[in-house]
Each structure stands twice: as C-alpha cells, then as structure tokens.
Amino acid sequence: MHVYRTATVAKIIGIHPNTVRLYESLGFIQKPNRQENGYRIYTDAHIAQIRLVRTGFQIEILQSGLRKKIIRILLLSGSGLIDEAINLTGEYINQIIQEKNKAEQAIRIVRQLVSETDQNESLYFSRRQAAKALQVSEDTLRNWERNGLLAERKKHRGYCIYTESDIKRLKIIRVLRCANYSHKAIFNMVRRLSYFPDENIRDLLDTPDPNDEIISVCDKLITSLQTAEENARSMLGQLHTIRTLLHSESSSKS
Template identity: 50%
Template sequence: MNQYRTIDVARMIGIHVNTVRLYEKCGLIPKPERLENGYRVFTDLHVEQFKLARAALKVEVLQNGLRKQAVQIIKVSAAGDYEKAAALTKKYMEQIELEKENAEEAIRITRDILSGIGNKHAQTDRYWNRKETADYLHITIDTLRNWELNGLFTVKRSQNGYRIYSLEDLQRLKIIRSLRCANYSLSAILRMLRALSDDPAVNIREAIDTPSENDDIITACDRLLTSLKEAGENAIYVAGQIEIMKKMSG
C-alpha cells in the first residue's frame, strides 16, 4: 500500500494540511502511523476514507438527525468496522428517502388544497379567532404569530381589533403547516405563495425549490428537494467507498 505525507494527502484531497490534522483529531480517519521523527504516514486506505468523509459531510439538510447519522457513519468507517458502517449507511439512505417522500407529499397536499380536493367543508361566512385556529391546526399561537410576522399570510381583524381567520385563511394555513412539517423553510414557502399569487397555474414544485438570484442567504431547506436528492447521491457514493475499503482491508 502506498504511503503519503500530510502535505501529499492535503494536495490529493484538495484541503489544507490543518484540515487533515483536524479530521484525525475528530476521529474521521484512521489514526496514522508515525515515523521516529513524529511525521504522520498515511496510506491509500486513509485517502479513500477522506473521500468518504468529504462526500458524507456534503449533506446540507439537518432535519431528523441526518447530519448526525452521516458523522456516525464516517467515524465507524474510520474505526474499521465496515459491516456496521454499511448497515448505518443503508439506514441513512432510507431516512433520506423518507424525507424526500414527506417533501413530495407536502407538495401533493398543497395541490389538493388549492384545487379544492383538500377542502371538504362548504363555503361559510364563519370566522375563527386565533386560539380556535391554532387548535384546529394543532399548532401553537406562537407558531401562527411567527408565520404572520414572516409574511406568510395577512390576517384580518374584527371591528374590536381581534384577529379573525376565514375558511380561506385556514386552507392557506394548512398548506403552510404541511410544508413546514416536511421541513421546507419559511422563505421557500413564502416564495411559493408569492408565485401562486402572481400565477395560480405556477409549477409549485419548481417554485418552492428554486431560490431567487436576489436572495442574500440560501439554506438547504430553501432548496429542499434538490438538497435531499444530492444527499441521496452522496450516500450512494459513501456506500461504494465502504465496499472499496472493506476489500482493501481484507
């Protein structure tokens, strides 16, 4: 097996030498042997583990412990337990698929509500107060207030100044709740709602997954569908790396 210095590994992977040392310190690679002069000696196995770690850490979505699972896979692989690492990767990939299903389901619910399928109630002139609305949606009043402050909807007020919610408001809030439960960001939801206001026939899936070029900060949940797709592709690569290192060690 080939041997490499710290600087060699850094150049091969495209990282700083201090990052190489940090990976060692954090247990993300196997502990390298050291020469009598104290210099680290890395092997091809270390290089492959670096590739695995870099791919796994590309995950941007943090919900339901995905990032934590990725780090665990890296550390277990670094410890040489490739069977366990493979099992963890399989579980990780299943979790990503579940998140993707939830994200797609939220979009389907949105389409249904907008088309009237999700509304089984007859039209009514009745209004609900804030507490009734929160109870109906199974959310907190603070959550309602947060959505309003972030511009997701504009609430009407009664003559005495109290906030009141119409059936149309409840339908819009159902959409917001479904998308938030699937971990879409507030900015992504707002972007989609604005797009719908401009064009009711807009492609919901595209609108919610495509940040504007004018957005100052773009998070993974602003492009959730794309981020989950990339996480799944990286997980497949990680699984392949585990098999490569398993053969190298055997």
C-alpha cells in the same frame, strides 16, 4: 503499500493540511503511524476515508437526525468498523427516501388544497379557533405571520381574525412545514401563487429566489434530498473500497 505525508494527502484531496489533521482529531480517519521524526504517514485507506468525509458533508440534511447519522457513519469508518458503517449507510438511504416521499406527498396535498374553492368568506375565526382547527399552537401562528407567510391580520374588537381563505393558506403552510420545507421556500411559493396561480408548485418550492444571499438545504428540499441520496449511494461504494484497502494494508504488515 503507498505512504504519504500530510501535505501530499492535502494536495491529492484538494484541502488544507490542517483539515487532514482536523479529520484525524475528530475520529473520521484512523490514527496514522508516525516516523521517528514525528511526521505522520498516511496510506491509501486514509485518503479513501477523507474522500468519504467530503462526500458525507457535501449536503448536510439536518432534519430527523440525518446529520447525526452521517457523523456516526464517518466515525465508524474512522474506527475501522466498516461493516457497521455500511449497514448504517443503508439505513440512512432508506430514511432519505422516506423524507423524499414525505416532501412529495406534501406537494400533492398542497395542489389539492389550492384547487379547492373558498366557501364562506364572511365566516371569521379567532386566533385560538384557527390554532385549534389546524392543531398547532397560537405561538406557531404568530411565528408564521412574523415570517411573512400570512399577511397582517384584520382586527375585530382588538383581536386578530382569520377568514376561510386564511385557514386554507395556513393548512398549506402546516403541511409544508411538517414536511420540513423552509419558511423561505414556503414564502416564495405563496407569493408567486398569489400572482400566478397556475405555476408548478413543485418547481416553486424547489427554486430559491436568485436574490437571496443565503440559501439553505431546505430552501430547495427535494433537490437536496435527491443529492443526499446519490451521495449516500456513492458512500456505499467508498466504504467497500475502504474495507478492501484496510484488509490489503493489514495483510501487507503481517
């Protein structure tokens, strides 16, 4: 059985030694044995557990409790409960696939809405009527407007009014927000479609503005979900490796 000091483990993984200690304190790796002088001694199983952590946090999907599930997988691995971690990773993969399907379904609905012809631009709706038609709150409409997803509303007797085309755009926004696309991704798509209505909606939603200083996971949701699924499948292989290493190390001690 190979053993390593903290600095050696950090060098192998490519992280700071304090990060190794942090993962230990968080419970993501098992407590290492210590030498008489107090130095920690790590094994190949510890290195495999750290690699699992790095894979798990490479893409952090926050929606629908997915990040909490990743943390739970890592804690199970750090506790040596590998079979439970493997089962939970399978559940995580299935949930990621569901999120991907929801994101793709939203795009199909948006394509259909975009292709529809506006019917009666002389028909106006109040904010309350628009919110009721969309089954969202008036505060949600205000939030979308503040985020630039809808242009400043016309006024009628001091009240905001919405046209049929506004309602269609709001339906598009609602569908995409329900599928967890970010405000920024929706804003970029809506802006581009207003100038280039024939552009590919999927590409617009999955391609952040290169001038954006900060890009979140949901700014390129489909790519992020695909990467998260690939990483999770890699984690399954890593967990099987950890199980083998732990069994081997346990056998060598006995």
